[in-house]
Amino acid sequence: MISQKWSKLIRGLQQKKQRKLEQCFIVEGEKAVLELLASTWQVKALFATERFLQQHAKAVASLPLVEQCTADELVKVGTFSTNDAALAVVAIPERPAFTLTQPEWVLVLDTINDPGNLGSIIRIADWYGIKHIICSGDTADSYNPKVIAAAKGSFLRVNLYYQDLTELFAKQQQRPVQPIYGAYLGGESIHNLALSQAGGFIVMGNEANGISPEVGQYITKKITIPAYGSAESLNVGIATAIICDNLCRISQPNQV
Structure with a gap:
């Protein structure tokens, strides 16, 4: 189950003010979460269905927090009308100021x-x-x-x-x-x-x-x-x- 603490945080991250405060955001859905897991971005927590966790056990093995939940729980805390896969809480990366080194x-x-x-x-x-x-x-x-x-x-x-x-x-x-x-x-x-x-x-x-x-x-x-x-x-x-x-x-x- 998704705890009350994490449920509150995930719902809060749907607001800009809370994202700025926590320096985190959410990614929902199977394809986007899989691309995220293959990147170097920092995933702080992953909430996923049993099917997702079984199919992608290697991809989630090194994450600091992985919790199994139901599709209904993902829908209740997230923004998707259907989500039978996963939701990730992700750290907002620091980006350097924009610089242009060559024409593009x-x-x-x-x-x-x-x-x-x-x-x-x-x-x-x-x-x-x-x-x-x-x-x-x-x-x-x-x-x-x-x-x-x-x-x-x-x-x-x-x-x-x-x-x-x-x-x-x-x-x-x-x-x-x-x-x-x-x-x-x-x-x-x-x-x-x-x-x-x-x-x-x-x-x-x-x-x-x-x-x-x-x-x-x-x-x-x-x-x-x-x-x-x-x-x-x-x-x-x-x-x-x-x-x-x-x-x-x-x-x-x-x-x-």
Whole structure:
């Protein structure tokens, strides 16, 4: 059984304030937990069904705390509507400040509020080999359970940083390293874009308001996804995928 102490902690970690206090977050579901166990991230406790523990005995052998429980218990303390596998309590890793040593694609998120969108963007970044995402301070918390669920195991491979975007780009302006592309409804078609180099910052704006004027002043190239129909706009996750696909294709024309 999951003790009252751990039940209270797990429920608390569903709130940003408690995650910050405990410096922990939760990962739920078989696939995500298995990817986690194969990584170097620190798992503080694992709660899992008998089936999961029997099938993955070697993977859980070195963990500091492993407790068997029922699927119903996992559902009661977690956020999934069904979970017949596992839930892990994980230490939030310390990350160094973002530094750019060579030109590469970096996603920049300006006030992306929806956790599901952020999780999808993390997964998209992982698909296209983008290792860094820089978030404004008011972007959704990357350790929100909804973000982790939407990201699947990609949160393990993509580094997220939270910082003031205007300070970031002001420094870039002083010593330009790579261009700053901003996604707008009006801009140069992503299909016709000519790149000065293979790499750059890709700025995606708020779901409702787009890129803020404070960040927009640093954009060196406005880009857009051409519309062929009458939809007003695209979901920010879908837009991110389309832009990343085109930029990676253009910058790596020989990639199979």
